[in-house]
Amino acid sequence: MLSFKQAVIPVITMAVLILLSVLFWEAPIQIALFFEIMIIIALALSWGYKWQKIEEMLFSSFKNIGNVILILFLLGMMIGLWIAVGTVPTMIYYGLQTISPKYFFILSFISTSLVSMAVGTAVGTASTIGLALISIAQTMGLNLPLAAGAIISGSYVGDRMSPVSSIAIITAHSSEANLMDMIYHMLKTAVLPYLITATAFLFIGLSNFSSLKAAADLDSLSQMLSGHFQISFWLLLPPILIILLAVLKVPTIINIALNILFSLLMGSYFTERNWSELLNIMFRGFNERTGTVFIDNILARGGLTNMLELISLIIFAVLLGGLLEKMGVLNSLLKPFLHLIKKKIHLIAVTIFSGIVSATLGCNQFLAVFLPAKMLAKNYDQMNLERKDLARALGDSGLVFSPLIPWNVNALMMTAVLGVSTIEYFPYAFFPLLMPLSNLLITYLEEKN
Incomplete structure (x- = not known):
């Protein structure tokens, strides 16, 4: 000692x-x-x-970190594939069509909190709906640290008190407390911070705290995305699959690995890329040039080496x-x-x-x-x-x-x-x-x- x-x-x-x-x-x-x-x-x-x-x-x-490193590598490969296949561009495209910039922050907080309660993992929430939201925020010209704050705030609601959260279960076990008793007890301290956080994000959005792109610019960006990538509701299947398997308590590593295989199959069907191109994107990330600098900056992500x-x-x-x-x-x-x-x-x-x-x-x-x-x-x-x-x-x-x-x-x-x-x-x-x-x-x- x-x-x-x-x-x-x-x-x-x-x-x-x-x-x-x-x-x-x-x-x-x-x-x-x-x-x-x-x-x-x-x-x-x-x-x-x-x-x-x-x-x-x-x-x-x-x-204790072997699984963390493997998850990061898998996430890097998955994100690169999601961009190349068109999943991320599709999420951005539909997000631009449906989300008002003024309500973006509060919607991000509430939606990620609901998903995190369902899947019980902050990483799973951030790597699915969070990835889409941060990409939409960047496209809209919103404050990215503020958007990340909203996403992380929501993601850790479920990490803390979801019945299917592994760290919540560990907390109950380490304290020798009943899991459901602990969750109900946690609700008492969560209500006020949740309401304050939601109110703060609503006020920030309504007060135009962030610089917003004009509606015409957003429409133009949507057209550019649809011109360079396949946009389809079917391409939303990979994030839906990862959330569904998380709800079914499939281990994170298996969940992401299966999603990578599924995304590869989607890529071979929805794009003209061959397997060699897709595998290289998994390794190095998506670095192709669309001819639009703004879109290239948003989508130049993912890959094993970037982790x-x-x-x-x-x-x-x-x-x-x-x-x-x-x-x-x-x-x-x-x-x-x-x-x-x-x-x-x-x-x-x-x-x-x-x-x-x-x-x-x-x-x-x-x-x-x-x-x-x-x-x-x-x-x-x-x-x-x-x-x-x-x-x-x-x-x-x-x-x-x-x-x-x-x-x-x-x-x-x-x-x-x-x-x-x-x-x-x-x-x-x-x-x-x-x-x-x-x-x-x-x-x-x-x-x-």
Whole structure:
């Protein structure tokens, strides 16, 4: 067990390095994480850790990211195919025909929240309806970080409290709470943030916060899309299939892999591309030129190779998270404050803080839920609090806050699909930002009554 003074050093150095990297060096976050890993290794050696143990801690979390890396590669291949086949152009085309720019943000938030409740996965929601919405926003000339904020806000409604969400099930299991009791309990803290978020996006849209393209321009772009790509309702089958299989609880990797095969068949039927062209688009992404620069910029996406930069960040983040988890940094940071807990709201506040810190240091949702649950469960028992209170606090902190931490796996996957960096969409992800505050407010009112 590290002392508090020892545990706080890596936290401070990581914050300093990331700030320097973003604000002054203008270097990728990967470089900041690399130097932070070097610093922690040097500290561990000076504190008496043997290299063999450090190496074991360093790679301890790698077994947990193999599926994440594979999903990212599969998403890259699928997105490239969806563009080449005409699925994404079809979604953009019909979106331009049916969605009013003024109501785009609120419709994006509500529609993604409904889909995420049905499929139980933020990544699945963002990679289907979210991909279409961000492409439509770009075509309309809307503020992309704001659009991404609306999509992510809706996507994590279901990630947090859908009965079919894997991370929600893990949250209930880690807290030893009944899943349905936890979900009903979570509704109490979700209502106010949901209404505030919907109102904010409605107001922003109506106030013309974003620059909108003229209706004539949108009609012209629709004609250009239909001139370069096959537009058909049949081409909406791939995203419908992926949502349907997600509802049926087909594992994500199998779901996307089947969708790739289905999209290949659609491509061979609806386009004149041969298999060699389609396979190369899966690998390198869609980079063909239509003659319209604006459309080319929107559709130059996807491909396995375009995911490599994000995957390098995931690898550095997981190396760092493994070190910090196995060295017990979170336990050492919180231990001096646990004896100060006297009321329910104190314990809830500590749980929320530890969830966000775990998501920051551990770089994934699982640790953001699992570590605080195991560390603080006995405190809830000592205060005669129900485990669903613990589960709700975890769901309202590290679970929904993960996409707002640039090096967290969830944020990286959102960036991979939507093409907007975490730092850009952070201020507009209203729902995740409001959840911790809502929990504290509801807890205060419950305690007062």
